[in-house]
Amino acid sequence: MSVPTTPDIIPLSTDNESGFLYNKYKDTLTTLPKEKGWLSESMFLYQGFWVEEGSVISAVDVMASQDSFQALPTDIYLATLPKSGTTWLKALTFAIVNRTRSPKDVLVSLFHFTNKVRDKSLGVMTFEEAFEMFRKGMMPFGPCWDHLKGYYKAALERPLEILFLTYEDMQKDTVNNVKRLAEFLGYPFTQEEEVEGVVHEIVKLCSFETLKEVNKHGMVIADLPNDAFFRNGKVDDWTNHLTNEMSQILDEITKEKFDGLDISF
Numbered sequence: 349m350s351v352p353t354t355p356d357i358i359p360l361s362t363d364n365e366s367g368f369l370y371n372k373y374k375d376t377l378t379t380l381p382k383e384k385g386w387l388s389e390s391m392f393l394y395q396g397f398w399v400e401e402g403s404v405i406s407a408v409d410v411m412a413s414q415d416s417f418q419a420l421p422t423d424i425y426l427a428t429l430p431k432s433g434t435t436w437l438k439a440l441t442f443a444i445v446n447r448t449r450s451p452k453d454v455l456v457s458l459f460h461f462t463n464k465v466r467d468k469s470l471g472v473m474t475f476e477e478a479f480e481m482f483r484k485g486m487m488p489f490g491p492c493w494d495h496l497k498g499y500y501k502a503a504l505e506r507p508l509e510i511l512f513l514t515y516e517d518m519q520k521d522t523v524n525n526v527k528r529l530a531e532f533l534g535y536p537f538t539q540e541e542e543v544e545g546v547v548h549e550i551v552k553l554c555s556f557e558t559l560k561e562v563n564k565h566g567m568v569i570a571d572l573p574n575d576a577f578f579r580n581g582k583v584d585d586w587t588n589h590l591t592n593e594m595s596q597i598l599d600e601i602t603k604e605k606f607d608g609l610d611i612s613f
Contacts, residue, residue, distance in 0.1 A: 373411045380407065383486055386458070386473065387466045391488065397495070400488050424533065429495055430488050431457035433515040437529075439554040444530045449515035451492050452586035452598055455482045459589070479594055483601060493605035500611055514611075522551050 370377075377392065385391040391400045392407040399407040424441060428434040432449035459478040466473065485491025503512035511532040518525050526547055530536050537547055552558065590598070606612075 369408050369412050373408050376411065377407060384481075385470075386462045386478075386481070386488055389467065389470065391486070396491075398486055398488060398490055427499055429454055429458075429490060429492055431461050433518060435559060436554060436556065437513070437518070439559055440526055440529060440550065441533065443550045443554055444526070444533055444535050449496075449513075450586070451482075451496075451602055452590060452595065453515070454492055455479065455598070456586045456589045458482070458487065475589060479590070483597055493602065496611060497605065497609065500609060523547055526551055 381393040382390050383393070383398075385400050388400050388402045391398045394407045394410060399405070399410055401407070424445070426434065426438055426441065428437065428449065432454045455478065459473065459475055462473055462478065481487060482490075482492070485494070489495065499510065500512050503510040511529065513525065513529070527537055527542075541547070586595070
């Protein structure tokens with residue numbers, strides 16, 4: 349079994365198509381609320397969520413995909429906020445199929461990632477600036493809490509089609525959650541595979557340390573190196589960055605947003 353690396357990310361709009369798509373959706377684009385971005389000069393609020401301008405997936409790409417994308421019953425979708433364990437879960441899913449997340453930690457991880465890859469003309473983002481934007485919900489593909497609530501409720505309504513996982517649970521009990529993920533994907537481990545240690549082999553193969561090592565070199569796209577996706581991989585790193593006041597503010601928002609829902613970190 350080969351070590352999974354970060355696959356290339358391909359924008360929906362290629363260079364040949366971007367002009368056409370922009371002209372098609374420019375009237376809608378000009379009506380969207382616009383704020384300063386994390387990675388680029390600006391981002392747009394589209395259908396309740398923020399999308400970076402000039403990102404791998406832009407607001408125009410989202411509009412185009414809604415108009416033309418056709419899903420297949422065999423498709424597997426990984427829906428996460430940036431910097432909430434996406435690469436790890438992607439690697440685990442790939443390894444399972446091919447063997448024959450707290451808001452505070454998301455903020456910290458996204459802050460460090462942003463300063464690695466954002467447009468240099470924008471300068472370095474301060475943590476205070478990142479915190480203010482995050483708590484207002486102004487983050488790529490956020491607000492964070494609305495993203496989590498939406499998929500949590502959808503998972504309750506369609507448990508056979510949507511599996512809701514948190515980064516914290518994945519780290520706390522990786523083996524059993526990998527087995528749960530395999531079952532959901534339709535690739536359950538056999539008793540023989542478990543006895544032979546296949547589950548533990550996949551967990552080790554897709555560990556943070558292994559993925560960080562094999563992604564030391566190479567680029568995802570221009571100006572975005574593979575190693576930008578790997579920094580710490582630890583839960584509760586937020587304690588090294590947030591003040592007590594910042595922590596309390598995010599706790600209050602989380603409590604309000606998740607009221608009545610069984611979501612905890």
